[in-house]
Amino acid sequence: MRSWPGNGTHRVPYWVYTDPEVYADELRKVFGGKSWNYVGLEAEIPEAGNFKRSKVGETSVIVVRGKDGEISVLKNQCAHRGLEVCRQDYGTTRTFQCPYHQWTYRLDGALSGVPFIRGVNGHGGMPDDFVREDHNLQRLSVTTRHGAIFASEASEMEPLEDYLGPKMLALFDRVFDGRKLRIVGVSRQRIPGNWKLMFENIKDPYHASLLHVFLVTFGLFRADNPSRTEMDSTGRHSALISRRSTNLAPNTATQEMASFHEKLELHDKRLLDIVKEFPDSATVVMQTIWPNLIVQQQANTLATRQIVPVGPEAFDLVWTFFGYEADDEAMRARRLRHANLMGPAGFVSLDDSEVMDLAQRGIHCDESGQALVEMGGRGTEDHDHIVTETAIRAFYSYYRSAMGL
Amino acid sequence: MTEANDWQIRAEIEALYARSAELLDEGPISAWPSLFTEDGSYKAVTRENVDQGWALALMLCESRAAIEDRVYAIEHLSLTIPRRTRHLTSALRIAPEGNAWRVEANFVMFETLAGAQTVCFAAGLYRDKIVRADGALRFQERTAISDSALIRNSLVIPL
Numbered sequence: 001m002r003s004w005p006g007n008g009t010h011r012v013p014y015w016v017y018t019d020p021e022v023y024a025d026e027l028r029k030v031f032g033g034k035s036w037n038y039v040g041l042e043a044e045i046p047e048a049g050n051f052k053r054s055k056v057g058e059t060s061v062i063v064v065r066g067k068d069g070e071i072s073v074l075k076n077q078c079a080h081r082g083l084e085v086c087r088q089d090y091g092t093t094r095t096f097q098c099p100y101h102q103w104t105y106r107l108d109g110a111l112s113g114v115p116f117i118r119g120v121n122g123h124g125g126m127p128d129d130f131v132r133e134d135h136n137l138q139r140l141s142v143t144t145r146h147g148a149i150f151a152s153e154a155s156e157m158e159p160l161e162d163y164l165g166p167k168m169l170a171l172f173d174r175v176f177d178g179r180k181l182r183i184v185g186v187s188r189q190r191i192p193g194n195w196k197l198m199f200e201n202i203k204d205p206y207h208a209s210l211l212h213v214f215l216v217t218f219g220l221f222r223a224d225n226p227s228r229t230e231m232d233s234t235g236r237h238s239a240l241i242s243r244r245s246t247n248l249a250p251n252t253a254t255q256e257m258a259s260f261h262e263k264l265e266l267h268d269k270r271l272l273d274i275v276k277e278f279p280d281s282a283t284v285v286m287q288t289i290w291p292n293l294i295v296q297q298q299a300n301t302l303a304t305r306q307i308v309p310v311g312p313e314a315f316d317l318v319w320t321f322f323g324y325e326a327d328d329e330a331m332r333a334r335r336l337r338h339a340n341l342m343g344p345a346g347f348v349s350l351d352d353s354e355v356m357d358l359a360q361r362g363i364h365c366d367e368s369g370q371a372l373v374e375m376g377g378r379g380t381e382d383h384d385h386i387v388t389e390t391a392i393r394a395f396y397s398y399y400r401s402a403m404g405l
Numbered sequence: 406m407t408e409a410n411d412w413q414i415r416a417e418i419e420a421l422y423a424r425s426a427e428l429l430d431e432g433p434i435s436a437w438p439s440l441f442t443e444d445g446s447y448k449a450v451t452r453e454n455v456d457q458g459w460a461l462a463l464m465l466c467e468s469r470a471a472i473e474d475r476v477y478a479i480e481h482l483s484l485t486i487p488r489r490t491r492h493l494t495s496a497l498r499i500a501p502e503g504n505a506w507r508v509e510a511n512f513v514m515f516e517t518l519a520g521a522q523t524v525c526f527a528a529g530l531y532r533d534k535i536v537r538a539d540g541a542l543r544f545q546e547r548t549a550i551s552d553s554a555l556i557r558n559s560l561v562i563p564l
Contacts, residue, residue, distance in 0.1 A: 185461020
């Protein structure tokens with residue numbers, strides 16, 4: 001059994017990113033434990049019978065809207081021989097039928113049909129004590145808030161509102177404010193790195209003001225912008241909140257940025273035609289919600305990013321870009337344009353997927369090495385600036401307790 | 406249109422496709438935007454979004470100016486692991502439309518990261534609108550539709 005080196009979380013052992021046993025434990029304790037896993041948006045399945053395929057950890061699940069409008073999250077595994085019964089990412093159906101022996105399930109997962117259940121001409125059939133009701137698709141716990149859907153393999157889950165805590169709930173409700181959402185589209189990428197690197201990336205504003213030339217040069221995110229780094233009381237969720245600079249002149253903050261391009265100008269300026277749309281003054285809020293969700297608001301691009309682990313050294317990042325049903329044509333066009341900043345080809349996020357690849361390569365075979373996470377101190381408290389790695393330390397503090405490490 | 410003209414325009418369009426692949430793969434990529442009209446657009450999308458009726462693009466350039474911004478970012482702004490790409494285009498279907506041509510074609514893009522084996526990065530369909538502008542054929546619209554929704558890490562060079 002592994003043991004965490006030293007006290008605190010200002011050092012992170014590299015084996016947490018590579019060890020298959022740690023990873024198997026994460027699937028059980030992090031994704032399969034008492035966690036609300038984000039699985040999608042209600043706007044993806046607006047009508048009765050609409051379904052989408054999603055993941056809880058590595059487990060394939062069906063997120064489906066029943067006839068009564070209720071959302072179920074079902075394990076995508078036939079109760080007979082374990083096949084995936086749903087074979088499409090999106091669709092509309094009245095039942096789910098396993099192709100192998102045509103076992104049929106209702107939208108709430110109830111097993112409704114077993115061919116030859118009483119045999120044929122007196123031969124075969126299921127044993128007399130076979131109880132159909134005992135062989136439904138497994139139902140996960142489900143909760144929704146303002147259009148976002150969460151599921152859990154744990155049966156006794158606290159309400160999402162308590163799970164998030166008041167500070168994180170208020171930030172969640174900032175974007176998910178109850179208005180009806182409209183899907184802009186979905187992007188998917190497989191990043192060759194451990195899933196925790198993605199959370200660390202979003203919880204690390206220090207890099208954002210250095211690596212991302214685009215953000216820095218256009219003032220979208222800079223070390224000298226008014227900013228905050230906040231956590232919930234457990235440290236498992238966090239948010240970076242920042243306001244765009246209007247004064248883009250070079251100064252002491254830009255002097256240390258090798259990547260700062262003072263003279264850079266866009267040929268097509270519509271890319272950064274940003275409209276204020278939230279009541280507060282923040283222009284970027286990046287929220288991370290344990291164990292698998294990032295809520296992104298940067299300029300006028302809104303997205304959920306779902307982290308889907310694929311073994312210890314890779315994960316899929318599923319981006320669901322959205323807006324509001326009430327968006328006018330100009331806002332719809334703007335959200336599409338601003339989506340250029342994000343996703344697998346994003347002017348900003350492209351740097352991150354490349355860096356995560358390099359990170360995994362660097363730590364891949366280092367059993368004894370440790371990451372140094374001491375920017376802004378060694379504690380896990382909130383900071384009113386972004387020259388800090390406090391949110392990473394807070395994340396690992398909760399991670400250690402969840403994992404028993 | 407006579408049959409001879411058909412072959413002539415096909416040869417010209419194939420030359421445009423070859424030039425596009427050459428500039429993306431061998432460079433200079435900064436010259437790639439010149440293959441578009443000033444109001445020309447470039448989009449890279451996935452089939453999943455097309456099928457769902459979602460407008461999201463991986464890359465969306467609504468003007469030649471925006472294509473220039475994208476190319477500038479690739480060359481000067483983005484942090485990327487060194488790579489090489491290879492675009493193959495085939496099975497052109499050409500349909501004249503007024504003064505333009507609608508073209509569909511299959512494409513494959515291979516990618517080779519420094520130190521790694523070559524992989525098939527994407528396969529898909531081009532849906533293009535080609536016009537004659539300033540004496541040469543140029544893209545007025547180019548949409549590259551990737552069959553797979555799942556991108557292998559980062560999309561750096563346009564499909």
